[in-house]
Amino acid sequence: MIYEGKSLTVSLLDDGFAELVFDAAGSVNKFDRQTVSELDEATQALKGRDDVKGVLVRSGKSAFIVGADITEFTDLFSKNDDEILSWVGKTSQVFDRFEDLPFPTIAAVNGFALGGGCEMTLACDLRVADTSASIGLPEVKLGLMPGFGGTVRLPRLIGSDNALEWMTTGKDRKGPQALQEGAVDAVVAPDKLRDAALAMLKDAAAGKIDREKRRTAKKAPLSLNKNEATMSFSTAQAMVAAKAGKHYPAPHMMVETVKNAAGLDRDGALKLENEGFVKLAKTDAAKAQIGIFLSDQLVKGKGKKQAKASDKAINLTAVLGAGIMGGGIAYQAASKGQPVVMKDINRDALDLGLKEAAKILGKGMQRGKVDATKMASTLNAITPTLEYSTLKDADLVIEAVVENPKVKGMVLKEVEETVADDAIICSNTSTISIDQLAGNLKHPERFCGMHFFNPVHRMPLVEIIRGEKTSDATIKAVVAATLKMGKTPIVVNDCPGFLVNRVLFPYFAGFSKLVLDGADFAKVDKVMEKDFGWPMGPAYLLDVVGMDTADHAAGVMADGIPERMQKIGNDPVTIQFNAERLGQKNGKGFYEYGTDKRGRPTKEASQDAYGLMQSHVADSRDFDKDEIIARLMVPMANEAIRCLEEGIVDSASEADMALLYGLGFPPFRGGIFRWIETIGLANFVEMADKYAHLGPIYQVTDGVRQMAADGKSYFA
CATH class of the missing domain: 3.40.50.720 (NAD(P)-binding Rossmann-like Domain)
Structure with missing residues (x-):
């Protein structure tokens, strides 16, 4: 045995080749701090051996390595920039040292090789995948970018265009597609994986595969001339701008990092990657998306536990x-x-x-x-x-x-x-x-x-x-x-509206009050879609739900929670409903729906809707986006807080996931409770108090006021 740790071991095979096997306690392999430390120790042990001809890296589990240990991120990212930079820099250097071993290395990839797992394979000279493999860099889904060399090695392996598509979308590749794009060197049946990898490793050790040429390419600047670079990165920037928009900084940072590192060697490029990773780690989007991941794990784990206990x-x-x-x-x-x-x-x-x-x-x-x-x-x-x-x-x-x-x-x-x-x-x-x-x-x-x-x-x-x-x-x-x-x-x-609809209807009420006070519903929709990030603004969502459904449900909510949800006099929703304008169900509501000459759906703010409401609303005036957001989101947040305090939902995490999955709450905001915490509880209370005169749905509970005073968190 060359090295034995809790997460991985290295043994010498009979023919002089070493086998590094990741096999951590638990169901999957992941890069937590212990595993990274053991990888470095194993690398140092290997480097000092003169009887090793090459190293085969594989997993002892049904998946290779599923990525970094996300549960460590919350504490880590609360540290200052220098501490995070030191951690990511030292960790990426562990992968560098493995890449620099004085003999060939190969990864035998089965199951998932994601994030840090994918970066481990990239640090090897060669990669063989079996037909079960899924390889990718999904860090963008956490609001992050690869931090262990992914933005450096992958573009130099498969080209910047392919690499940026991998990283900015976060989509993994099955073995055949990874082979086609050059990310792996062969794909074999699962029962052939270890033997195929060993055979390729022996070929590399015998000089039949030029590993030095491969290493040199991974450490050198990208092979792009000025025109190619301009075309590649401007195309990537346009694609990211169109798909990700302004609320998700991670894909933009990836493009900038690869672009700025294109003319640098490995060390220079890794320095830019480390710095970009730290900047993203401090963003609200990363905190929110990591929060979603952890909340999703909690919800799924709870569901599986309950299901397992069922005997029906x-x-x-x-x-x-x-x-x-x-x-x-x-x-x-x-x-x-x-x-x-x-x-x-x-x-x-x-x-x-x-x-x-x-x-x-x-x-x-x-x-x-x-x-x-x-x-x-x-x-x-x-x-x-x-x-x-x-x-x-x-x-x-x-x-x-x-x-x-x-x-x-x-x-x-x-x-x-x-x-x-x-x-x-x-x-x-x-x-x-x-x-x-x-x-x-x-x-x-x-x-x-x-x-x-x-x-x-x-x-x-x-x-x-x-x-x-x-x-x-x-x-x-x-x-x-x-x-x-x-x-x-x-x-x-059980309660009126349960969780999702109970918190949705105060949001609709906030919208109705805003329109009655002179706001343009189309402008409100634009703010809530473009600035807050909802997939649909409130007027559009009401059209999709149907004015009949919304009016009926508002009546049910009013009967169930009369102290806060009494129906609003001259509610714009009721005005539309009484005029038999049901929204998309009959093509007319706040918007008019139809098709253009090519048969594509159209949506235009309805002049008839404006006309119907004219005698019921105040004189038209502009509201700034912060007031629009506050007047719609504070009622939703207050009702979510009440649901948690009353035990309607067990945890803030479950409430966040319910709104994310049931309403399409903007993922970069992490959920209603993550949004409150991003603002800060004290700031949220101050915001709500500013509009408390508008009615009960704007008035915060004593519980959240006390939590704000005590500096507590919903996720402690």
Whole structure:
């Protein structure tokens, strides 16, 4: 044994070649501080040997190395710039020292080789991947850039254009594509990986592969003339500007770093990379995106734990109601290979549900993501029916009929009388109290809410709503079923609007008040989209939701939380609804919808909408963007805080992920609680107090006021 650590070992094989094996405690290999330190110690041990002809680097697990240990970043990035620069500089030098070993090195890549794992392979002279491999540099998804030499080695290996596309998108490559682009030297079957890598390593040691030429290229400036460099980097800058926009600094920093390092050797280029990494580590975007990663891990881990504890098998799912939502839910289950019974009261509705599933699959086929076999198997998994009797074998029933408590109550009662005694019944409701609906059932312990978001196949979140009498066993089984359907479950307690809609409607109320005070809805949308980062501004979102749906839900919220959510007199939403302007449903709302000469969809601010509101709103005036953002976001934040304080949601992390997955909250802001903390709790309280005269939705709780005074955090 040449070296033995807790995360990796180095042993000498019979023929004089060494084998460095990453095999850390736990399920995956990752570059935490201990592993980096052990890699350096192993490198020093190898360097001092004169009996080693070459080194094979491989993993003892089903994946190579999944990247850096993100859990270490929060503490690390709280340090000052010099300390972070020292850490990243010393770490990248560990990879340099491995790259400079006096004999050939090769990486045998299986499974994921991401981030630092990919950078480890780049520090080797050669790379062989098996057909399971996925290789990439996804740091941009954390608001960061590669810090262990990725921006230096990859462009010199596969060219700056390809490398920047890898890094600025964060997309990984399967073995064949990585081979085509020059990032690996061969792709083999998994059972051939070690032997193929050893054979190539021996060829390099025998001089059949020129490793020195490869090393020289990785350490030299990029081989681009002035015109090529100008074209390459201006194209990359334009692409990043178009796709990432101004809110995500990481991809812009990557392009600038590779551009400025193009004429430098390895040491000079690595210095620029280290400095860029530190600048990004201190950005709000990085803090937010790292927060998302950690919150996502928490949510997924919690879901898996609950699912694992369930002893209820869900072999057949039934969906009641075959409209857009019902059809979408049926499709989602069927697309994951689960048999589904889809019931409605008339044949036309069933046809609509099947058409909805076929439409989703058809679009998938157009994009090349669905083949004929997948389309057929998915549609064949859905059994349309008009009869209740077909539900008798269902393990899980999801009611998705019209959003009316009387109708839902009647349907739920009929379902309970039909299904088996141990069947679980759920309601896909967006606002109606689960406890109220449970009053129609003899066994409310087997009942909960299962709130999907539209469009079902695209929106990751399912809110699982626990009623007062819902059993733990029911929640665990529904969490398991949700995961099986490919969705992210977040469990919340029952209240009007649950979590997502409860925090959304104060945001809409803030918008309505702003319009009544003379703001231009189109300008408000522009600020909330371009400056805050929402995928849709509030007026556009209301058009997509539908004015009828929004008006009805606002009534439900007003009944449930009258102290803060009473309907606003002359609400612009109600004005549109009363004029039968429903939004995208009938092509007219705040905007007019149509198609241009080429058949592409169009959206124009509606003069009719302005006219309808004219007698109800104050004189038109301009609001600056900070006031627009504050007047919409403070009500949302206040209601999210109340949900956390009341125990509707268990943690700030879960609330953040619910809004990210359910509403498209801007990822670079990290979620509603990350946004509050980025502002600073004391500053948030001051901002809210500035608008407290506008009504209860702007008034902060005593709890957040005390947290601000005590300097506490929602993520402590």
